[in-house]
Amino acid sequence: MRLRFLWPGPTKNADVRGLQDQYLRKIGRLATWELVETKGARGLSESSAAKILDIEAQGLEKHLANDYIICLFDKGKEMNSEELAVFLDTVTGESARPIAFVVGGFLGLADRLLRKAQTRLSLSRMTLSHELCRVVLLEQVYRSLSIMKGRRYAK
């Protein structure tokens, strides 16, 4: 399974980055992964929301080609961890395409990216901080891989 994780701008919070690295290492034992931290939209105030989303979408789109795209979206499809494992297993079984998880910046993702996604996945009905969202995603992907491999994974 080839997994790709894409988001605009590097993770700034040192502790979040620490957790991100820990989960990526664990994922690396079970699958091939690539992290693409694209250029974030800088120097624009939140009043330029549409522009920020457009710039970030352009940066992300450059790195999306033949992937099965999963955009994170709080109003997307909710799954429990077992359902996510089955879902990822099914996607992998149907195609050799890499699976690309796309996480938005602090304003989320542009509509056109959400429309482009094969799946819009919600980690929680709650709005998570965009950096924390990265870690929760990685933890869930690791959990899913562990479930798939039938490994025991500490809760």
Place this chain on the structure above:
Amino acid sequence: MRLRFLWPGPTKNADVRGLQDQYLRKIGRLATWELVETKGARGLSESSAAKILDIEAQGLEKHLANDYIICLFDKGKEMNSEELAVFLDTVTGESARPIAFVVGGFLGLADRLLRKAQTRLSLSRMTLSHELCRVVLLEQVYRSLSIMKGRRYAK
């Protein structure tokens, strides 16, 4: 608003603890909080699940008195962040009791604690690692307090 956070055993992962401290500091600007890290059940294997849950429940119960108890439970009630803010505001308006958020250990919470809770709250349909769960809870509580106070809070 008086908020209490209770869970068995101190947070071990240094990065998770770092995030926990960051969110507690932020919460402290908007509310009074107390963190109670009770004694975790040590030296028992997962095959003694019932015993672990019982020991951890005893430790938690000692610190619960007159609180409005919210137990975290993945099959509990889901809310979005705005609904959580309204909910916490309502609970606070109805009573001066502290609000106690109780988070389980790696096996979750004993049934008797779940039954004792006034509310069982789900942060996600997915099973989060019990330490990550602490951070997601604190982030959501901070977000709710910010929503209540009408403050802008970075997403």
